[in-house]
Amino acid sequence: MYYILYVGAALNFIAAFKLLSEIISSPPSKDGPGDYLFLKMFVVGVAVTFGSLYIYLFNNLEYIVPFLIFGASLKSWAFIISLYLLSVKRIGRRLFVELGVSNGIVAALFWWLIQQHL
Numbered sequence: 001m002y003y004i005l006y007v008g009a010a011l012n013f014i015a016a017f018k019l020l021s022e023i024i025s026s027p028p029s030k031d032g033p034g035d036y037l038f039l040k041m042f043v044v045g046v047a048v049t050f051g052s053l054y055i056y057l058f059n060n061l062e063y064i065v066p067f068l069i070f071g072a073s074l075k076s077w078a079f080i081i082s083l084y085l086l087s088v089k090r091i092g093r094r095l096f097v098e099l100g101v102s103n104g105i106v107a108a109l110f111w112w113l114i115q116q117h118l
Contacts, residue, residue, distance in 0.1 A: 001113065001116065002058055002061065002113070003058075004106070004109045004110065004112075004113050005054040005055070005057055005058040005068075005113075006054070006055070006058060007106060007109070008050075008051070008054045008071060008075070008106050008109075008110060009051040009052070009054040009055050010051075011051075011102055011103070011106055012047040012048065012050050012051030012054070013047070013048065013051045015047050015099070016043075016044045016047035016048045016051065019040060019043060019044050019047070020044050022040075023037070023040055023041065023044070050070075050071055050074065053067060053071065054068075054071065061117070064113070064114070064117050065114055065117055065118065068110055068113065068114055069114060071110055072107050072110035072111050072114060075103040075104070075106050075107035075110060076103075076104070076107040076111075078099060078100065078103035078104075078107075079100050079101070079103050079104030079107055081100075082095070082096050082099050082100025082101075082103070083096070083100055086100065
């Protein structure tokens with residue numbers, strides 16, 4: 001049951017790698033806001049940090065509830081954001097499934113895991 005944490009970690013590491021690859025492969029745009037690159041790089045760090053935290057929690061279950069609440073909340077937020085962006089046609093179905101649905105499924109599993117651990 002706790003292997004769900006590894007699924008969450010993998011999702012975060014894959015997202016971080018994809019975003020970092022995008023940053024490296026395309027030069028920063030002079031047309032966009034100057035802080036956009038900072039934001040992207042910050043998100044890479046957040047994804048790796050939370051992915052590492054999920055691995056840590058797998059080995060230290062006594063801390064699972066308080067820390068996993070943060071992870072479950074962020075994954076739920078990612079799902080809500082992507083659902084909104086899909087509804088206003090700012091992202092396509094592929095990106096919605098790739099980011100939104102995958103985070104929504106892991107969020108639901110995390111909330112379930114929290115309930116099981118209480």
